[in-house]
Amino acid sequence: DVKVTQSSRYLVKRTGEKVFLECVQDMDHENMFWYRQDPGLGLRLIYFSYDVKMKEKGDIPEGYSVSREKKERFSLILESASTNQTSMYLCASSLSTSGRFRDTQYFGPGTRLTVL
Amino acid sequence: AQSVTQPDIHITVSEGASLELRCNYSYGATPYLFWYVQSPGQGLQLLLKYFSGDTLVQGIKGFEAEFKRSQSSFNLRKPSVHWSDAAEYFCAVGESGNDYKLSFGAGTTVTVRA
Numbered sequence: 001d002v003k004v005t006q007s008s009r010y011l012v013k014r015t016g017e018k019v020f021l022e023c024v025q026d027m028d029h030e031n032m033f034w035y036r037q038d039p040g041l042g043l044r045l046i047y048f049s050y051d052v053k054m055k056e057k058g059d060i061p062e063g064y065s066v067s068r069e070k071k072e073r074f075s076l077i078l079e080s081a082s083t084n085q086t087s088m089y090l091c092a093s094s095l096s097t098s099g100r101f102r103d104t105q106y107f108g109p110g111t112r113l114t115v116l
Numbered sequence: 117a118q119s120v121t122q123p124d125i126h127i128t129v130s131e132g133a134s135l136e137l138r139c140n141y142s143y144g145a146t147p148y149l150f151w152y153v154q155s156p157g158q159g160l161q162l163l164l165k166y167f168s169g170d171t172l173v174q175g176i177k178g179f180e181a182e183f184k185r186s187q188s189s190f191n192l193r194k195p196s197v198h199w200s201d202a203a204e205y206f207c208a209v210g211e212s213g214n215d216y217k218l219s220f221g222a223g224t225t226v227t228v229r230a
Binding site: 045108110 | 120125152157158159160161162165206208217218220221222223
């Protein structure tokens with residue numbers, strides 16, 4: 001079974017702090033994604049990566065950055081956390097074949113971040 | 117850009133009854149369509165997907181979905197729900213030419229009563 005793990009299930013941070021969310025997948029997937037999930041809005045893509053050190057912005061990248069130094073690990077960084085970044089953050093990975101978004105995305109359990 | 121609408125925010129269904137969740141999309145070409153389920157405290161899991169061919173798609177956990185081009189819909193169905201089907205369900209659309217991006221609907225929460 002594919003396993004995607006996220007470093008924390010719950011996280012509480014203060015405004016202005018630098019926050020790191022870590023995601024690790026164990027299936028040698030090329031693609032990794034960070035989403036934000038908010039009630040009534042579904043999932044929105046923040047960033048994705050299709051290879052080590054490669055990244056692309058999603059729909060809502062402002063206030064976030066990412067790092068992918070190793071294939072199995074994809075980090076989401078909140079440079080200076082703000083209260084409007086309080087949300088559920090979901091990481092996903094997929095194996096890259098000919099049709100990338102058509103590849104099944106496997107999701108981690110999520111990190112619920114609260115910024116006070 | 118495509119968009120996805122799930123008209124029902126919350127549905128309550130009795131155990132053993134049938135379930136239908138609606139999904140409408142807005143996209144000019146043939147979309148690639150997905151249904152995901154999120155059980156409490158867990159990440160999303162793929163139920164089924166449609167790319168082409170037979171418009172009735174079978175998935176896991178006894179779910180099926182039907183693609184209707186004329187109605188721009190991809191509704192999810194299950195003939196008889198179990199208490200374990202209580203979860204949030206997301207419809208998603210992939211856009212040809214935009215390799216990585218899935219657009220998700222806002223989700224439908226399903227409550228199952230005994």
